[in-house]
Amino acid sequence: MIDFDPSSFGLAHTYQKEDKDEINTLALPSAPQVIYKTLNGPTQINGGNKLNNFKHGTTTLGFVFKEGILLAVDSRASMGSFLSSEQVRKVIEINEYLLGTMAGGAADCQYWLAYLANHCRTYELKNGSKLSVAAASKFLQGILIGYRNSGLSMGCMIAGTDTTGQHLYYIDNDGMRLKGDIFSVGSGSTYAYGVLDNHYRYEMSLNEAVELGIRAIYHATHRDTASGGVVRVYHIHQNGWTKVHDGIDVVDLHYQFAQQKGLVGDGDEAKQRLF
Amino acid sequence: MSYDTALTVFSPDGQLFQVEYAMEAVKRGLCCVGVRGKDAIILGVEKKSASKLQDVKTIKKVYQLDHNLCMTFSGLNADARILANQTRLQCQQYKIYYEDDPSVDYIAKFTSQQQQKFTQRGGARPYGISTLIAGFSNNKPKLFQTDPSGACSEWKATSLGKSAKQVKDFLEKHWREGLHEKDALLLTTKALMDVVESGNKNIELCVIRKNECWFLNENEVEELTKITAQLQ
Numbered sequence: 001m002i003d004f005d006p007s008s009f010g011l012a013h014t015y016q017k018e019d020k021d022e023i024n025t026l027a028l029p030s031a032p033q034v035i036y037k038t039l040n041g042p043t044q045i046n047g048g049n050k051l052n053n054f055k056h057g058t059t060t061l062g063f064v065f066k067e068g069i070l071l072a073v074d075s076r077a078s079m080g081s082f083l084s085s086e087q088v089r090k091v092i093e094i095n096e097y098l099l100g101t102m103a104g105g106a107a108d109c110q111y112w113l114a115y116l117a118n119h120c121r122t123y124e125l126k127n128g129s130k131l132s133v134a135a136a137s138k139f140l141q142g143i144l145i146g147y148r149n150s151g152l153s154m155g156c157m158i159a160g161t162d163t164t165g166q167h168l169y170y171i172d173n174d175g176m177r178l179k180g181d182i183f184s185v186g187s188g189s190t191y192a193y194g195v196l197d198n199h200y201r202y203e204m205s206l207n208e209a210v211e212l213g214i215r216a217i218y219h220a221t222h223r224d225t226a227s228g229g230v231v232r233v234y235h236i237h238q239n240g241w242t243k244v245h246d247g248i249d250v251v252d253l254h255y256q257f258a259q260q261k262g263l264v265g266d267g268d269e270a271k272q273r274l275f
Numbered sequence: 276m277s278y279d280t281a282l283t284v285f286s287p288d289g290q291l292f293q294v295e296y297a298m299e300a301v302k303r304g305l306c307c308v309g310v311r312g313k314d315a316i317i318l319g320v321e322k323k324s325a326s327k328l329q330d331v332k333t334i335k336k337v338y339q340l341d342h343n344l345c346m347t348f349s350g351l352n353a354d355a356r357i358l359a360n361q362t363r364l365q366c367q368q369y370k371i372y373y374e375d376d377p378s379v380d381y382i383a384k385f386t387s388q389q390q391q392k393f394t395q396r397g398g399a400r401p402y403g404i405s406t407l408i409a410g411f412s413n414n415k416p417k418l419f420q421t422d423p424s425g426a427c428s429e430w431k432a433t434s435l436g437k438s439a440k441q442v443k444d445f446l447e448k449h450w451r452e453g454l455h456e457k458d459a460l461l462l463t464t465k466a467l468m469d470v471v472e473s474g475n476k477n478i479e480l481c482v483i484r485k486n487e488c489w490f491l492n493e494n495e496v497e498e499l500t501k502i503t504a505q506l507q
Contacts, residue, residue, distance in 0.1 A: 026368055127381055135373035142372055163413070 057226015059188030060101040068237035072213030075229030086229035098160035103185040105153035133160040137169035145175035155185040188220030188227035297423035300403040304349035306436040309407040312459035316409040337481040349436030350404030378412040383419035391425025438470040
């Protein structure tokens with residue numbers, strides 16, 4: 001938005017010099033001026049100096065169902081083959097009615113989602129009404145398009161509630177913005193899609209949806225080395241969001257599901273059991 | 276020492292004379308009326324031709340800002356054109372940033388912000404218009420008024436320009452909550468006809484509905500003024 005610049009008082013800055021272009025040309029979204037500093041040399045997208053390349057192998061997923069939106073994420077951060085953390089929070093609480101998920105570069109996601117939170121709050125104060133999910137996600141897309149080809153790495157989902165209902169958007173660093181019912185992002189997303197697409201129904205109850213989310217993340221963490229840690233689950237409904245599970249260890253889930261399937265893990269699964 | 280020749284100078288008793296003088300320019304302008312109904316908002320303006328040779332029907336004083344947002348004014352014609360163009364651009368810009376349509380509050384605030392900008396800088400004069408901005412937000416009709424000082428307020432029914440007081444008294448007596456489009460239209464026409472010289476050719480009317488704007492053409496205005504004249 002064109003905001004008044006306080007440095008333009010006085011006769012030194014007269015109308016002609018300053019406003020001619022500003023008022024009468026369409027200002028496309030412009031990236032705010034943030035200077036990216038790197039420790040050694042220019043930013044590299046894939047590989048490069050591994051110690052700087054704090055990237056996520058990740059599985060995050062979200063889907064829309066009858067009771068709102070469910071988000072489920074893993075919590076592993078890896079730098080190459082080094083596990084830097086098993087307790088990362090990949091769902092970012094933007095404000096009481098918007099959530100963002102993190103995949104790709106942790107720093108990029110954290111910073112820009114915090115910037116979005118700041119913008120949402122400023123808008124709410126200035127205009128007396130909240131930004132819709134469509135507007136917030138579009139705003140983020142505008143920023144990311146400005147930084148296209150600069151080396152940002154983000155594949156995030158914006159999910160939230162507004163006066164028109166609960167909505168889920170996928171935004172990535174190429175400036176792509178998609179509205180959808182099911183998304184999964186990250187290195188483990190293919191595994192999660194397999195489970196999600198198999199069992200997803202819009203009419204699911206909350207408990208069924210939570211179980212589906214947990215299962216999908218578990219299966220992704222089981223097969224993808226870059227995903228793991230704990231599963232965190234959030235539910236978005238018309239009154240905002242609730243944290244359903246703060247961290248269920250996927251190793252515990254493995255044994256729980258194995259037991260449900262009757263697997264004992266002794267290598268003789270095909271053998272008929274006498275008990 | 277005179278405090279009214281420069282814009283950026285307060286007088287000792289706290290007035291900005293240039294802004295006050297701009298509001299005088301508005302008071303001399305032709306009358307405009309806005310009435311908020313339950314499902315529509317009506318904007319009506321007085322038009323005046325400079326001479327018999329001028330084609331009055333080509334003067335358009337109600338500007339469409341967006342598919343369901345309109346603006347009219349009292350004061351300097353040219354200033355209104357510029358401000359309307361800037362506001363139209365801002366509507367589209369909002370859509371590029373946020374995808375949704377801007378709310379009427381937002382657009383009214385933007386317009387008043389533009390008007391305020393020019394009360395605080397050197398080398399320029401304030402816009403010599405007060406505007407009426409009408410549209411729907413969240414399916415509710417809203418009518419806003421801005422003036423050269425940059426103030427912005429919401430109204431149920433109001434009028435600007437010459438004879439504004441007379442029209443406002445009339446509206447105060449006859450406006451009530453929940454008017455249907457037809458009643459609001461008759462009310463606006465009656466209010467205008469009381470102050471406009473020589474009848475229908477000099478009135479422009481616009482009905483803003485939830486998803487569209489209806490600009491009444493010459494024949495429709497004529498018919499409407501005939502019906503209104505027969506009432507009361």
